[in-house]
Amino acid sequence: MTYDRSQRRQTEEELRRLGHTHAVLSRCNRSLARALDERALLTAFCANLVEEEGYGFAWVGYAGEGRGALLRLAAHAGQGDAAFAAAVLACANAGDRRSACRVACEVGAPVILRDLSVRSALAPWADTAIGQGYRAMIALPLRADGAAFGNFSIFADTPDVFDPPEVALLAELADDLAFGIQTVRTRDAQAQAVRRLRNDAEREARGHLAATLHDGVGQTMQALNLGLKQARALAEREETVPVALLDQLIDEAGAALRELRAVSCELRPLFLERLSLLDAIRHQCNETAQRTGISIQVSAADCSFTLDDQVKEQCFLAFREALSNAVRHAAASRIDVLLRVRMNDRLILAIGDNGVGFDTHRTGADPAGLGLCMIQERAAAVLGRSCVRSSPSRGTIVRICVPLTKDTILCP
Ligand SMILES: Nc1ncnc2c1ncn2[C@@H]1O[C@H](COP(=O)(O)OP(=O)(O)OP(=O)(O)O)[C@@H](O)[C@H]1O
Ligand SMILES: [Mg+2]
Structure with a gap:
């Protein structure tokens, strides 16, 4: 009977702990998921530990390069705030002292100081901490790719609070935080790369436009100008302007007009506003087939959907x-060219040719071309995906898949 009761108490205690662990993890992970940038992420994380979990003080420091490198304060929250954080950091960084925070970074494992009143070389700041009312401390490494890049430390006002289950929970939190930091950094780097790409593409488009206007319309207008001067000289001498010359001038004016239309259409395909995606694709294919003599076939199935304007424009440009x-x-x-709907909620657009093909791995590393990257970016801008299949002498297929509804999630 006694045995049963104590066993039940133990099970209840374990369940309570598990519930607590789960609640702490999900609260902290919520702040990770919501963070917009790295600073906001760290601040929300530290604030959450102090305000929701009841710890006295939490702070995050980043390590510099190399062994024994100094720590840099990245975020903190709790009683004592900036002055306390600065004091702990100054002590931790002073000389070659092996403080808990720096040791946690160096060895890549938690360092626990269960009772700060017991003197330890790992706590050169112990007097300051005790003065603030703290009695225990834990320093946890923030790890990525097998190495610690920083430290996440907590001060508590009761000795011995950092028992094994609590340490396991905090170690898990530190890993989640490190993962969150890496995710935000990767996302920022990707956003920066996309911005760079967009700027490059815009610069390239402006250069292309300037060249088209200069070499195309500019040349035609020059020929037209010369022809008009010639016609005027004839008229001045009251001679008849030959019909052939007038025809030539009309042709040149017509050519200039067509070139201007092509340029403006390239800048913004106006016909997209009044045509469906399928009709716009057919229109472009007809025009390209006529201009190049290449046989271009368009096939479509289940295309009775209505597309958001942005999705239509990005799909068309890709x-x-x-x-x-x-x-x-x-x-x-x-x-x-194939256009069809799959699983009722995604649009598939494929463009295949029977040409020379290319080595997609080689081109991936080639920074000169922007088109393939832009296809990928345009698909991503409307939450879609694109892929290119090609190999030398076996043709190429570009496949674009975009969601038709907001709830559709495409797997990579
Ligand atoms: N359908 C294809 N057939 C053969 N090679 C292709 C095909 N599509 C792309 N490539 C190869 O991939 C390279 C990169 O294409 P991408 O569209 O990124 O750049 P680009 O066309 O060279 O320049 P840009 O699009 O910036 O004007 C091309 O230069 C070409 O070598
Ligand atoms: Mg291209």
Whole structure:
């Protein structure tokens, strides 16, 4: 009977602990998931430990390069605040002292000071901490790729609070925080790369536009100008202006007009506003087939959907780049374009050619071309995916998949 009661108490205690652990983890992970940037992430994390979990003080420090490197304060929260954090940091960084925070970084494992009133070389700041009312401390490493890049420390006002289950929980939290920091950094680096790409693409587009206007419309207008001067000289001498000369001038004016239309259409395909995606694709394919002589087939299935304007524009521009690549690089005799809906909630757009193909791995590293990256970026901008399948002399297929509904999540 006694045995049963004590066993039940033990089970209840374990359940309570498990519940507590789960609650702490999910509260802290919520602050990780919501963070918009690294500073906000660290601040919310420390504040959560102090305000919700009742610890006295929490702080995060980043280590410099190399063994024994100094720590830099990244975020803190709790009683004593900035002055206490600065005092702990100054002590931790002073000379070659092996304080708990620096040792946790060096060895990549938690360092626990169960009772600060027991003197330890690992706690050169113990008097300051005790003065603030703290009695125990834990320093946990923040790890990525097998190495510690920082430290996450907590001060508590009761000795012995950092028992094995609490340490296990905090170690898990430290790993989650380290993962959150890495995720935010990767996301920021990706956003920066996308911004750079967009700037490069805009610069490239402006250069292309300037060259098209200069070499195309500019030359045609010059020829038109010369012809008009010639016609005027004839008229001045009251001679008849030959019909052939007038026809030539009309042709040149027509060509200039067509070139201008093509340039403005490239800048913003106005026809997209009045055509469905399928009709816009057909229109572009007809125009390209006529201009290049390449046979271009468009096939479509289940295309009775209505697309958001942004999705339509991004899909069309991605398709146009894939088509332009097939025309410019593939030396293809045939291009196939396929548009269809899959599983009722995603749109598949594929552009295939029977041309020379290329080594996709080689091109991935080639920073010169922007088109393939832009296809990927355009698909991602509308929460979709794109992939390119190609190999030398076996043609190329570009496949774009975008969600038709907000709830659709595409697997990578
Ligand atoms: N359909 C294709 N057939 C053969 N090679 C292709 C095809 N699509 C792309 N490539 C190869 O991949 C390279 C990169 O294409 P990408 O569209 O990124 O750049 P680009 O077309 O060279 O330049 P940009 O698109 O910036 O004007 C091309 O230069 C070409 O070598
Ligand atoms: Mg291209």
